[in-house]
Amino acid sequence: MEIIYARDYEQLSKQAARYVYQFVASRPKVTLGLPTGETPIGFYRELVALHRDNQLQLDGMVTFNLDEYLGLPPQSPQSYHFYMNRHLFEPLGLPLEQTHIPNGLAKDPEAECQRYEEEIRRHGGLDLVILGVGRNGHIGFNEPGTSFDRRTHVVTLAESTRQANARFFPSLEDVPTQAITMGIATILEADEIILLASGSTKAEAVYHLIEGHKVTEQWPVTALKRHDRVTVFLDREAAALL
Numbered sequence: 001m002e003i004i005y006a007r008d009y010e011q012l013s014k015q016a017a018r019y020v021y022q023f024v025a026s027r028p029k030v031t032l033g034l035p036t037g038e039t040p041i042g043f044y045r046e047l048v049a050l051h052r053d054n055q056l057q058l059d060g061m062v063t064f065n066l067d068e069y070l071g072l073p074p075q076s077p078q079s080y081h082f083y084m085n086r087h088l089f090e091p092l093g094l095p096l097e098q099t100h101i102p103n104g105l106a107k108d109p110e111a112e113c114q115r116y117e118e119e120i121r122r123h124g125g126l127d128l129v130i131l132g133v134g135r136n137g138h139i140g141f142n143e144p145g146t147s148f149d150r151r152t153h154v155v156t157l158a159e160s161t162r163q164a165n166a167r168f169f170p171s172l173e174d175v176p177t178q179a180i181t182m183g184i185a186t187i188l189e190a191d192e193i194i195l196l197a198s199g200s201t202k203a204e205a206v207y208h209l210i211e212g213h214k215v216t217e218q219w220p221v222t223a224l225k226r227h228d229r230v231t232v233f234l235d236r237e238a239a240a241l242l
């Protein structure tokens with residue numbers, strides 16, 4: 001595992017964007033796994049800026065988001081569809097046919113999970129997955145206790161995750177209770193993984209990933225210890241317990 005320390009959020013965002021820019025620029029075709037949340041916003045902004053200054057070849061770029069809330073329409077400002085259009089797809093000019101996000105309105109969410117997995121497989125799997133991390137160590141929406149063998153599946157969100165994400169919704173009651181998430185088995189099959197962690201609320205999860213000795217389903221992020229090409233981008237606050 002490689003660790004890249006940044007002094008602050010701005011530097012972390014720039015470093016991660018440069019890394020992903022080079023990854024994409026050096027391959028004619030690339031399939032990315034993409035995160036949402038507050039952390040990647042700066043990273044997406046910097047990636048768009050790099051593209052503006054040195055046009056990336058977007059024809060071969062295909063994306064799969066990690067997760068989506070169940071029950072939110074794509075035009076809801078809290079949906080990850082809306083988030084991705086706003087922070088990456090529209091500013092980059094990435095054709096939406098090249099992007100994939102689980103359908104939060106699927107009538108049969110289980111079938112949607114299978115369809116999503118098949119679609120990832122049809123594209124030859126993921127080359128690079130970019131992750132954030134939840135305060136309780138969740139990746140995507142794989143909450144503590146989720147088997148590392150699971151592929152894309154429906155999850156019930158931990159109450160602490162709903163509370164942490166309530167800041168994006170009018171009130172806690174508006175936060176969906178379920179989501180579709182790429183599973184940890186799907187994530188671990190990627191050729192390469194990077195994780196972005198910023199701020200003191202992530203320090204404990206980062207500690208378990210880097211200093212902890214155990215790979216434990218109680219801290220889903222520790223699954224990354226089982227992958228041999230992981231790069232972690234940390235700012236000072238996220239690295240405070242190391």
Ligand code: GLP
Nearest residue numbers: 036037038039132133134140141
């Ligand atoms: C959500 C997302 C995760 C993300 C996490 C942390 O729960 N499903 O993929 O990593 O939030 O987000 P933030 O960066 O806002 O702390």
